Amino acid sequence: MDKEFQIAGKKLKSRLFIGTGKLPTYKIIPDIVKKTGVEVLTVAVRRINPTSKLENIMNYIPKDIIIMVNTSGARNADEAVKIARIGSEISGSKWIKIEIEADTKYLAPDNEETIKATKKLVQEGFLVFPYITPDLITAKKLEKAGAAAVMPLGSFIGTNKGITCETLIKPIIQEIKIPVIIDAGIGRPSHAAKAMEMGASAILVNTAIAIAKDPVKMAVAIDMAVRAGRIAYEIGILAEREFAEASSPLTGFLKDKKNDKRNNKK
Amino acid sequence: MKLNGKEIKNKNIKTLMDIIILYNYDIKNIAILVNDQVVKKKQWKSYKLSKNDEIEIIGFVGGG
Numbered sequence: 380m381d382k383e384f385q386i387a388g389k390k391l392k393s394r395l396f397i398g399t400g401k402l403p404t405y406k407i408i409p410d411i412v413k414k415t416g417v418e419v420l421t422v423a424v425r426r427i428n429p430t431s432k433l434e435n436i437m438n439y440i441p442k443d444i445i446i447m448v449n450t451s452g453a454r455n456a457d458e459a460v461k462i463a464r465i466g467s468e469i470s471g472s473k474w475i476k477i478e479i480e481a482d483t484k485y486l487a488p489d490n491e492e493t494i495k496a497t498k499k500l501v502q503e504g505f506l507v508f509p510y511i512t513p514d515l516i517t518a519k520k521l522e523k524a525g526a527a528a529v530m531p532l533g534s535f536i537g538t539n540k541g542i543t544c545e546t547l548i549k550p551i552i553q554e555i556k557i558p559v560i561i562d563a564g565i566g567r568p569s570h571a572a573k574a575m576e577m578g579a580s581a582i583l584v585n586t587a588i589a590i591a592k593d594p595v596k597m598a599v600a601i602d603m604a605v606r607a608g609r610i611a612y613e614i615g616i617l618a619e620r621e622f623a624e625a626s627s628p629l630t631g632f633l634k635d636k637k638n639d640k641r642n643n644k645k
Numbered sequence: 646m647k648l649n650g651k652e653i654k655n656k657n658i659k660t661l662m663d664i665i666i667l668y669n670y671d672i673k674n675i676a677i678l679v680n681d682q683v684v685k686k687k688q689w690k691s692y693k694l695s696k697n698d699e700i701e702i703i704g705f706v707g708g709g
Contacts, residue, residue, distance in 0.1 A: 398709030405707065423708020426649045426701060427675060429668035436705050437674040449708045465703055468676040468683055536709070563709075585709030 384580065386558050387474065387506040387527035389445065393418045394575065395598075395605045396447070396560065398585025402594060405439040410595050411588070412441050415602040421447045421476055421583065424466045447474040447508060454481055456495035463500055475500055476530065476583075477509040486536045490517040494524060501525035510562055513547035515554060522555045529555065530562040530583065533574060537586045539566025542573050552578045568604035575608025576616055647699045661689040664700065675704045 383390045396419040397411065420440060448466030453459035463475040477496050481489045493509045494517065500507045506527040511517050513531035521529050531548050534540035541564060552559045558580035565571055566587045574582045584601055591597035646653060648664065658664055661677055661684060677684050678701040684692055
């Protein structure tokens, strides 16, 4: 367990990335980190008003955590590039999650603008993690553009519906070489386990943890599911069967076959 | 001049550092844009502001 894996040239042990939006207080961040071993946290970039009484999130993020700056709020590639540059100026981190939404109802990512922003930011030396609507061709283009990973959505942000895009994500996992991190829609531990059983390299979870009654405990539960799903994937998940196969021996001492009315006639 | 979209007037504000001190910003975790351009931290002390400048002070908040 805890086998290291590589993303963007960095060796990581935890395959769970956590988003910090909507947390009831930043004060629980150190506890979440300590109890899950999470190594990557996402943050967003906003205007800070002098009158703002908001706690400074950076005071609660442990030093060895990798900060992934999210460009949420960007409506096109240019805005995403701008936010990435500003974010990197603040954090010193080159890890950028590109999130470009031109739609407010579903917060659906704009894949076309995301490809543009990825190309630009890769040229500038950023480690780019694009959040996309799962589409194999987009993923291939992002890989070619030099993205560090791709982050297809399991379902829309904050919907807690799980991996509803399975048939679109599977080919991405199979066909590209860079890591696939399933992001958005993961609402409970079983969704997390499913993502990992499918062969995702990691997942990013925010809402399910942040608005849980007990975010620290939910983070632990989801972390356990990530680990369980990954172990099962590495061993190999068994194929489904149409008919039963006995797991206990059907012993031969009940000999009277004439009275056995259970035979299924086709 | 404007700070985060709001008009501010204060004769004591001459440089970016004056704004940071006056408004009690945490210097560690912010970035500053003047007229849409990032001004690097080491220039804050010497960066002279003029009356039509638009200043944005940006930091991190929780986000997914």
